[in-house]
Amino acid sequence: MDFLIKAFYSAWSLIFGFDPEVYFIVWTSVKVATSATFLASVVGVPVGLVLALRDFRGKPLVMVILNTLMALPTVAVGLLLYAFLSRRGPLGELGLLFTPAGIAAGLFVLALPTVINLTLTAIRSADPRLFVTCKLLGATPVQQAWKILRETRFAVTAAIVVALGRVISEVGIAMMLGGNIKGFTRTMTTAIALETGKGEFELGLALGMILLMVAFGINAVLSLLQRGEG
Amino acid sequence: MRKVLVLVAVFALLAFMTCSVGAETRLRMSTTTSTEDSGLLTVLLPPFEKAAGVKVDVISVGTGKALKLGENGDVDVVLVHARAAEDKFVAEGYGVDRRDVMYNDFVVVGPKDDPAGVKKAKTAVEAFKMLAEGKAPFISRGDDSGTHKMEQSLWKKAGVVPKGSWYVEAGQGMGAVLQMAFDKKGYTLADRGSFIAQEGKLDLAIVFEGDKDIFNPYGIIAVNPKKHPKTQYDLAMKFIDYVTGPEGQKVIADFKLNGKQLFFPSAAKKP
Numbered sequence: 001m002d003f004l005i006k007a008f009y010s011a012w013s014l015i016f017g018f019d020p021e022v023y024f025i026v027w028t029s030v031k032v033a034t035s036a037t038f039l040a041s042v043v044g045v046p047v048g049l050v051l052a053l054r055d056f057r058g059k060p061l062v063m064v065i066l067n068t069l070m071a072l073p074t075v076a077v078g079l080l081l082y083a084f085l086s087r088r089g090p091l092g093e094l095g096l097l098f099t100p101a102g103i104a105a106g107l108f109v110l111a112l113p114t115v116i117n118l119t120l121t122a123i124r125s126a127d128p129r130l131f132v133t134c135k136l137l138g139a140t141p142v143q144q145a146w147k148i149l150r151e152t153r154f155a156v157t158a159a160i161v162v163a164l165g166r167v168i169s170e171v172g173i174a175m176m177l178g179g180n181i182k183g184f185t186r187t188m189t190t191a192i193a194l195e196t197g198k199g200e201f202e203l204g205l206a207l208g209m210i211l212l213m214v215a216f217g218i219n220a221v222l223s224l225l226q227r228g229e230g
Numbered sequence: 231m232r233k234v235l236v237l238v239a240v241f242a243l244l245a246f247m248t249c250s251v252g253a254e255t256r257l258r259m260s261t262t263t264s265t266e267d268s269g270l271l272t273v274l275l276p277p278f279e280k281a282a283g284v285k286v287d288v289i290s291v292g293t294g295k296a297l298k299l300g301e302n303g304d305v306d307v308v309l310v311h312a313r314a315a316e317d318k319f320v321a322e323g324y325g326v327d328r329r330d331v332m333y334n335d336f337v338v339v340g341p342k343d344d345p346a347g348v349k350k351a352k353t354a355v356e357a358f359k360m361l362a363e364g365k366a367p368f369i370s371r372g373d374d375s376g377t378h379k380m381e382q383s384l385w386k387k388a389g390v391v392p393k394g395s396w397y398v399e400a401g402q403g404m405g406a407v408l409q410m411a412f413d414k415k416g417y418t419l420a421d422r423g424s425f426i427a428q429e430g431k432l433d434l435a436i437v438f439e440g441d442k443d444i445f446n447p448y449g450i451i452a453v454n455p456k457k458h459p460k461t462q463y464d465l466a467m468k469f470i471d472y473v474t475g476p477e478g479q480k481v482i483a484d485f486k487l488n489g490k491q492l493f494f495p496s497a498a499k500k501p
Contacts, residue, residue, distance in 0.1 A: 030244075031244055034241055034244045035241065035244045037241075038238075038241035038242065038244065086302045086303075086304050087302060087303035087458055087460060087461075088302045092303075097304055098258065098287065098289065098304070179287070179289035180290070181287040181288060181289060182288060183285075184256075184285075184287055194290075196405070196406055197263065197267070197402060197403030197404075197405050197406050198263075198403065198405035198427075198428075199405030199406060199409045199427075199428045199431065199432075200405070201409070
């Protein structure tokens with residue numbers, strides 16, 4: 001018990017001590033996670049939409065693959081991307097390894113299947129009469145897509161929120177592609193791993209609590225936006 | 231709809247900020263966890279960063295991985311502690327200009343009552359034989375770090391193949407392994423720096439120390455620019471000159487944790 005109380009106390013002093021290092025770590029985490037989720041949504045939502053509305057041969061297989069990819073272990077993504085981004089790899093020239101952009105690229109790969117899959121599920125669970133009505137009213141495909149997205153916006157937002165939750169809490173990719181560089185690519189999760197490795201369990205727990213609070217904040221903002229949207 | 235657009239704009243801005251990499255010069259160094267965890271680098275790097283106007287990015291991992299990153303050309307310089315692996319790294323042409331930086335030593339730590347009676351050992355090898363016979367839990371780093379390599383060479387010299395329920399391969403950093411040794415009332419091999427850093431929090435004591443077999447020298451190596459032309463060789467050499475020069479060596483000698491000196495400069499001696 002003593003242990004938890006101490007951790008809670010140090011979490012408190014970390015947050016309200018306004019230590020610039022802690023804030024930079026939180027900022028880095030939020031930055032890479034939101035940008036990766038944003039890009040994954042820009043790509044994933046339209047792909048999910050098309051997959052939900054179109055039938056084609058081999059669709060069941062695509063679905064199975066997408067479902068499998070949702071279980072991607074983060075360290076595997078990290079390792080794969082490392083092989084690409086290392087100076088020995090095909091994309092080494094970009095110099096993305098051990099930069100925030102490198103982490104964001106890995107997180108994008110992680111988030112994409114989740115966004116596609118959950119968008120697809122969201123649209124499939126919509127009222128089928130919607131699709132028919134749109135068509136009968138003579139809407140163009142783009143108009144149809146827009147209407148459907150508006151009608152399913154809660155479920156689609158939920159897809160994005162799930163993806164964001166997955167990327168902000170993962171540690172494997174951030175560690176492998178970011179390298180946990182102090183003042184540059186250290187994120188909340190890699191900082192927790194580092195402090196645990198040093199045996200500073202209280203500090204690790206404290207950072208974990210901050211991570212939870214940040215996730216709470218982001219979700220609160222998103223839910224407010226959802227509600228405000230009439 | 232406006233809110234959604236605002237949100238999209240914010241996200242896009244964040245994405246842009248992530249991708250714009252700063253223009254400042256960065257030197258990349260992979261190193262072992264012990265140099266960063268002990269806090270040495272927080273005093274060793276700033277004078278160089280200030281004088282040279284660069285930022286040193288530290289990637290702290292086990293020695294095995296630190297060297298691997300050098301092999302792949304992902305870092306400019308490596309600071310590690312595993313002499314045999316370092317020499318191999320240089321011999322295979324991945325690194326150039328290896329220099330001694332500093333040393334400390336490894337210690338065998340265990341429960342204060344010392345159930346395996348290791349305190350009586352005369353040499354490190356004898357201590358390891360006793361550990362194998364005593365069957366008290368032994369927590370191994372198991373992560374190909376410098377400490378792990380040292381531990382393996384000691385088992386080999388003792389003629390023991392560590393196996394069985396008493397031998398725990400943790401696959402974690404020194405801090406976590408010390409914590410595990412404490413929780414399981416077991417023994418482990420630790421570098422003195424990491425142990426001193428955590429001594430106050432753990433009910434563990436040094437049960438064996440002071441044998442030349444468990445001497446722990448650190449070396450610094452520049453990544454070979456002929457293998458990886460994109461690495462910043464000149465800057466790496468400037469950094470090596472600083473660390474092995476009088477200024478860097480003094481910082482190392484003056485660095486203390488809990489009132490104890492952790493590292494002893496050794497650059498004066500030629501390798």
